[in-house]
Amino acid sequence: MHRVLLRRLEGGHVEARDRTDDGAPAGVARLGPGELAGYVAERERAGVRWVWDDTTRWYPALLASGVRVERCTDLRLGHAVLRRSPFLDRALLTGPDTPGWDALAPAEPGDAALFPLTDPADALDPGAEEDRQRAAVAASPQRGRLALLLAAESSGALAAAEMTATGLPWRADVHERLLTELLGPRPAPGLRPRELERLAGEVRAELAAPDLNPDSPAEVLRALQAAGLAVADTRSWTLERIDHPAVPPLLEYKRLARLLSANGWAWLDTWARDGRFRPTFLPGGVVTGRWASSGGGALSVPTLVRPAAVADEGRRLVVADVAQLEPRVLAGMSGDTAMAEAARAADLYEGMVAGGAVATRAEAKLGILGAMYGGTRGESGRMLPRLARRYPRAISLVEEAARAGERGEVVSTLLGRGSPPPTGAWAQRPLDLGEAPEETGPRADRDRDRRAWGRFTRNFVVQGTGAEWALCWLADLRNRLWRLGEGPLEQRPHLVFFLHDEVVVDTPEELAGAVVEEVHRSAGVAGRLLFGTFGVDFPLDVAVVRSWADAG
DNA sequence: GCAATACGCGCC
């Protein structure tokens, strides 16, 4: 299959340079302004891999022209992975414009001009960068894993752009009805909705603080303390333990005020235009490899407003999520057969109980989450020795990652994404071995920072490998969905939302059953891509629904 | 006056 390298030229022209599989030159085309979409659509028929500096700089405009591409190489994302990978000889990746690639940021939706003249990307040579990346990967002892990671990352970039382009169907009328029921009618600008005003009045009366602004944590804290309550902050879980008549209306106020500010009428005006919610997804936006997002708070769409995500007439949403992704990934990457055995159950925590490791599901969950996050206080800490006996390989993997982080070393995901090197002052000093710990002072601060970094690297290996599993799942599913349908992307079954371990597919009603099958098949493919023949199950909860809220 | 930071809370 040919690789076609696209490069922006002056005046809106584009150069398309063909290479054969083994890298030999195979022709070059110069395209005038406006000719790109037609050219790409034509070349897609035979199948090519597009090589470009950055998907966010090319693909949105192609999608807007109705052109979908099958595969690409995203050099920006590839560079970001490879420059940090411990599996790689960094010298092979270094070239004259490496600092430019290091600094390259994704284009933002506002930069809608297809070829901004001042784009720093235009100073970079994509052909040279592709050569360096391929040479560096080919020389790596882990070239297979790295190649998989780069392919998945590029595929994810395509999926991300497609999800923004098609959008998640969003019924403003349903959302508005929900707001009115909970908050009262939409207030004039600057005024509180009726229900918030009522609750604020109750809180003021109960605290004998007639001028209290319940939106000010500092004021609320002072008022609570003046009422004789021993609280140090105003967080909900702190207040929940306080027995005082001001607390219930205050908690309700906070809940509804949160809804208003995060997903109220202003959110609707800004983000639910034309019946679609279109956040920007940022593949690789988190150091662990998870996606970040911007616009509309896509990473935290509250369950409270999910009833407004409703498929169009004649269509359905297929909502699928993985049960306990990260513990399953930990079982796979550590090769822990006992934990993989527990993962054979649809509920991994019940599987742990059945395997005799712990007595209850709650203990299993606490213990595993503590092992992955580094929480060892209280009950999760008491679970750890038992888990370590029953699941020695899994537990030692995360413990080793924590110790490596505390030593200032870099850790890696299964496919080779490296953790960032530590920057804190503690990292410049060796471990204070054999010295008595201190309660306070600079060394106590360093120890605390060191342990915090260990918790980060402990979690990095699991969260990052979980992100790799999810990315493979997403990439394989994307291709399967395309083959299920006909016509333009938005008419076929297509991804509309992705959140760490959950996908939402928008599909014609009659294809929903087929989509469910493909979602399961993709999960199987992802498991085999990462863990080969070491059997770890990744069971899915899948629902075919009209509204997102009806899933799970 | 605007920009940066802190707080709090939603999601996984």
Next chain:
DNA sequence: AAAGGGCGCGTATTGC
């Protein structure tokens, strides 16, 4: 002995 990972976003508050 103590030890809870990753985000985005809106409001209030602080800093310049």
